[in-house]
Amino acid sequence: MQAAIVHAFGSPPGFGTVPEPAAGGEHEVLVDVLAAGLHPRVRSGADGSHYTSDGVLPLVPGVDAVGRAPGGELLYFVALDGGPGTMAERAVADRRRAVVLPPDADPVAVAAAMNPAMSSWIALRRRVGFRPGGSVLVLGATGGAGRLAVQIARRLGAARVVGAGRDERRLAPLHALGADATVQLDDTERLAATAADVDVVLDYVWGPPTEQAMPALLRARKDRSKPLSWIQIGSVAGAEIALPSALLRAANLTLLGSGQGSVTTEGIVAELPSLADAIPSLAMEALPMPLDQVEQAWSAPVEAGRRIVLVP
Incomplete structure (x- = not known):
C-alpha cells in the first residue's frame, strides 16, 4: 500500500510503498484511512524527538486518523503503540482506542481537531x-x-x-x-x-x-x-x-x-465520544492535502487555527 515514510530523522517523509498491516487481536480491524492530521506530535515522532520515540527507522508517521471500517462505520482512532502510523492508505484500528462517528461527520474536520x-x-x-x-x-x-x-x-x-x-x-x-x-x-x-x-x-x-x-x-x-x-x-x-x-x-x-503515560489509554478513550461531539463547535480550519504531497505538506507554512490533514 502507499504511505508516507520517514527514512531519516530530520528529513521530511517521502511517499512510497510499504507492506499492508494486518489486524491481529479480536478488537482490531483494518480500516481505509480517510484523513490523518499533521500535528506537532506527528512531527516530533517523525524527527525522533518525542519522548516515546524508539529511534527505529523507517517508520510510517501519524498518531491518529479517521477511517472507514469494513462494515461501513466511520471511526476516529488512535494509532497502536509501536505499530505503523496512520499516514497510509490503510491502518489497523483497535476498537478499544476508537470512537464511532456519526455517518455525516466530516472526516477531515475531525482529523484536524481531535488531537x-x-x-x-x-x-x-x-x-x-x-x-x-x-x-x-x-x-x-x-x-x-x-x-x-x-x-x-x-x-x-x-x-x-x-x-x-x-x-x-x-x-x-x-x-x-x-x-x-x-x-x-x-x-x-x-x-x-x-x-x-x-x-x-x-x-x-x-x-x-x-x-x-x-x-x-x-x-x-x-x-x-x-x-x-x-x-x-x-x-x-x-x-x-x-x-x-x-x-x-x-x-x-x-x-x-498531561500526555502519553500520565493518563491511561482507557481514560483517554473514555473521553473521545464527548470530545467528538464538541468538535463541530470548535474553531479549527482543516487544510486537506493529498497524501502523495506529504513532503510539500511537511514544509508548508500554516497559520494558528489551521491544521494540515493528509488525505490518501
Whole structure:
C-alpha cells in the first residue's frame, strides 16, 4: 500500500510503498484511512524527538486518523503503540482506542481537531477535577492547541479564561473564542495582575516563559493557600525550567503533566465520544492535502487555527 515514510530523522517523509498491516487481536480491524492530521506530535515522532520515540527507522508517521471500517462505520482512532502510523492508505484500528462517528461527520474536520483539542480536554477532565465556575490561564494560547484550549475551557464551564501568547496579532481574536482577557507572554507584571488567582494553568510553553511567569503569579495571589494546578502539556519554549524550592513551600502549587503515560489509554478513550461531539463547535480550519504531497505538506507554512490533514 502507499504511505508516507520517514527514512531519516530530520528529513521530511517521502511517499512510497510499504507492506499492508494486518489486524491481529479480536478488537482490531483494518480500516481505509480517510484523513490523518499533521500535528506537532506527528512531527516530533517523525524527527525522533518525542519522548516515546524508539529511534527505529523507517517508520510510517501519524498518531491518529479517521477511517472507514469494513462494515461501513466511520471511526476516529488512535494509532497502536509501536505499530505503523496512520499516514497510509490503510491502518489497523483497535476498537478499544476508537470512537464511532456519526455517518455525516466530516472526516477531515475531525482529523484536524481531535488531537490538538484532546490535550486540554484530557488535562481538564482527567488530570484535575476541574469544575464549572473555575478559572483557567492558557500559556501559549496563540498556537493551534492553545486556541482550542481557550474554547474548551469555556465549553467545560470556566467562569474566566485568560489567554497568554507571544504574538500580539494573534491575541485579539481569542476574545471571540471565549477569552475574557489576553496578555503578552513576556509582560510578566501584567500577566500576574490579570491571572494571579486562576485555579488552573494549561502550559504549552514551559522553558523561560514559565520560569518567569510561575513565581510572578504565585507572589501576586491574594490567598496563596488557594490551590493552583499547573498542568505541563507542551514545551515549545524549552524542555526545562529552574524551579526554586521556596515556590513549593510558599504557595499551594501542584505541578503535573498531561500526555502519553500520565493518563491511561482507557481514560483517554473514555473521553473521545464527548470530545467528538464538541468538535463541530470548535474553531479549527482543516487544510486537506493529498497524501502523495506529504513532503510539500511537511514544509508548508500554516497559520494558528489551521491544521494540515493528509488525505490518501
